[in-house]
Amino acid sequence: MDEDRTVGRLVREAQGGDRAAIQWIYEEFAPRIHNFLYRMLGSREEAEDVTQQTFLIVIRRLGSLRDAGQLESWIYRIARNEVYQKFRRKKIVREESEHPGSAESPALTEERLHANPERLLLTRELREVLQTTLLGLPLKLREAFVLGVVEEMGYRDVSRITGRSVLSVKTDIYRARMSLKKELRKYLRPVGKAGTGQ
Amino acid sequence: MKRHIPEDRISAWVDRQLDPEAMAQVDAHLRSCAECRSLAEEMSAITEAYRSAEPLDLPPHLWARIASGMNEPPTHGRWSRWLQPLLARPSWVSVPAPALVLMVFIVGTVLFVEFRSASRFEQRALSQIEAAHQAMASLDAEKHNPFHLPAPDDAKVNPFARSSVDPLVNPFSAAQQIRQQERQP
Incomplete structure (x- = not known):
């Protein structure tokens, strides 16, 4: 309750133009928004640009926010709309340098994978694999999965942000999981099922 | 033939998004069904992998860019500058009072002129018709x-x-x- 009152007070102060309150809103939500945008766009530069644009819009439209309790989902909605704007304006091409999931990349060759005596740990390579497979999902499934699973939001909150029904959100997350399961099986195999010559 | 839990329900179970009764039902089924349990474990592993992935660091210079952007006029092409004050108003004031008064004044003036002209025209027409009737009579x-x-x-x-x-x-x-x-x- 106290936290709600604090958020409410800070939102009111930010709406009045208090710079410290605006900065608080940024510091509170920008890390998660930035990560959400990176997972959606697949590019650090794009994520940075869209994060900046999102918070500029948040600051300009803060006066129209009626319920401070909806601040988080409201910011996510703005960020999500900016992602869709970006996809509508141009085709986003994954920067191969940030996602070495292609056959040419040395990071994920068959040899390197199976040279490890242990199962592949959560290394930088795995993060890139996860991001690559995530970017392979259709936008609708990707956003449901990122919000509901990665960001650990409830299905109702995801529904509020995306504008789709709870049932649609549940189905989209399920379909995203099954698609990722199928793709990740190619990368996360135990060493016992190594390739040729072993 | 053994009945299994629908896969999308297992997915919602992994996210703890079922109601308490449904959660208990799935819990009970997974204790006895190896196939469903295997699927649930796979889904949980994928979930954990994505949640554990190292988050991207927020660029430290980003706030400075946003703060400097706050002082600039909006460049977003969708809204013209005169709409901004309207959007910034509290919800119970949908249109600024002076603009509303001006609208009422303009509409009232137009209606007044129209009616006054119409009634004057009518009066003139009626008097001429009256004169014609009298002459004919x-x-x-x-x-x-x-x-x-x-x-x-x-x-x-x-x-x-x-x-x-x-x-x-x-x-x-x-x-x-x-x-x-x-x-x-």
């Missing part, structure tokens, strides 16, 4: 005879010349006949 057709003479016989100037004596088509003829009758003792 007085049978003093000479006042409205453009020729100020008895109806001429020349058909070029008197469209009723051919039937000039027929009062049904020549109102001037009718008036003359009535006057003649009145003059006769």
Whole structure:
């Protein structure tokens, strides 16, 4: 309750133009928004640009926010709309340098994978694999999965942000999981099922 | 044949997004069904992998860019600058009071001018019709005879010349006949 009152007070102060309150809103939500945008766009530069644009819009439209309790989902909605704007304006091409999931990349060759005596740990390579497979999902499934699973939001909150029904959100997350399961099986195999010559 | 839990329900179970009764049902089923349990474990592993992935660091210079952007006028093409104050207002004020008053004044003026003109036009038209009725009622057709003479016989100037004596088509003829009758003792 106290936290709600604090958020409410800070939102009111930010709406009045208090710079410290605006900065608080940024510091509170920008890390998660930035990560959400990176997972959606697949590019650090794009994520940075869209994060900046999102918070500029948040600051300009803060006066129209009626319920401070909806601040988080409201910011996510703005960020999500900016992602869709970006996809509508141009085709986003994954920067191969940030996602070495292609056959040419040395990071994920068959040899390197199976040279490890242990199962592949959560290394930088795995993060890139996860991001690559995530970017392979259709936008609708990707956003449901990122919000509901990665960001650990409830299905109702995801529904509020995306504008789709709870049932649609549940189905989209399920379909995203099954698609990722199928793709990740190619990368996360135990060493016992190594390739040729072993 | 053993019944399994629908896969999308297992997915929602992994996210803890079922109601308590449904959660308990799935818990009980997974204890006894190896196939469903295997799927649930796979889904949980994928979930954990994505949640554990190292988050991207927020660039430290980003706030400075946003703060400097706050001082600039909006460049977003969708909204013109005069709409911004409207959007910034509390929800119970949808339109600024002066703009509302101006709108009411303009609409009121237009309606006032229209009605006033209309009523003046109507009054003029009505008075003319009244005068015409009175003239016709007085049978003093000479006042409205453009020729100020008895109806001429020349058909070029008197469209009723051919039937000039027929009062049904020549109102001037009718008036003359009535006057003649009145003059006769």
